[in-house]
Amino acid sequence: MSEGPSGPPAVRLDRSSSTPLWRQLAHDLRSRLDRGEFGRGLPGEFELGLQYSVSRHTVREALRQLRVDGVISTGRGRRPRLAAPDPVIAQPTGVAYSLFSSVEARGLVQTSVVRVLTVRADGVIAPRLGLEESTPLVHLERLRLADDRPLALDRVWLPASVGEPLLDVDFRRTSLYEELARTGIAITGGQETVRAVIPSRAEHDALGLQPPSAVFSVQRTGTSSGVPIEWRHTLIRADRFALTSTLNPGPGATEPPSGGIPVSTLTPSFG
Incomplete structure (x- = not known):
């Protein structure tokens, strides 16, 4: 200098x-x-x-x-x-949740930029839903915003038999689960895996991140009455999202002493 x-x-x-x-x-x-x-x-x-x-x-x-x-x-x-730090969206684990509802419950406005909404076959995704590889699927990809700032890049696949009624929905300001409920289908359970990944450069740009930044990678199979109807892959910014888990005593364990902390809040430095 x-x-x-x-x-x-x-x-x-x-x-x-x-x-x-x-x-x-x-x-x-x-x-x-x-x-x-x-x-x-x-x-x-x-x-x-x-x-x-x-x-x-x-x-x-x-x-x-x-x-x-x-x-x-x-x-x-x-x-x-x-800038003042963003409020963190805390999400309990072990429950079927809607990201839309979690964001709005924190007092933030959730909107979406719809990047893809189409019907197509996907030989990789269909078997994850227990379907033949050639089965038509509705694919919805959105950039999820909280108070107009990028929060998550969300990609969802549904069997066309389930998702076709949603092709005319304006997803800029509504929840997929709410729209499914309007058709008489509710997500009642499923499985979810969360891990840390480094997104691609295009995903960095979409999420407004400075590379290299790690994010939460959330892979979910959503079920309705035990039947898989949704496969989802979501990349979520770690600086705006946290997972919380209530810990129960294991076999032979005792409750924490007075003043102990029974709730574990997981706030990893990944997204």
């Missing part, structure tokens, strides 16, 4: 890189924020332009990305500041 024209250190960006300057700037500012260099607030646009020798347009694009990522908050007439 060297001294900039107004005193603060000038920061060099790689102008030969294929990565846009605004994205490099956003990445560097995020790193500096993580190191606590700015405290709770960032310098103004003009000062940042001097430090990085870039235009105010470049600075604004970088700040816009940090705002979309939930790193900072901005407002007319005031400098960008670190």
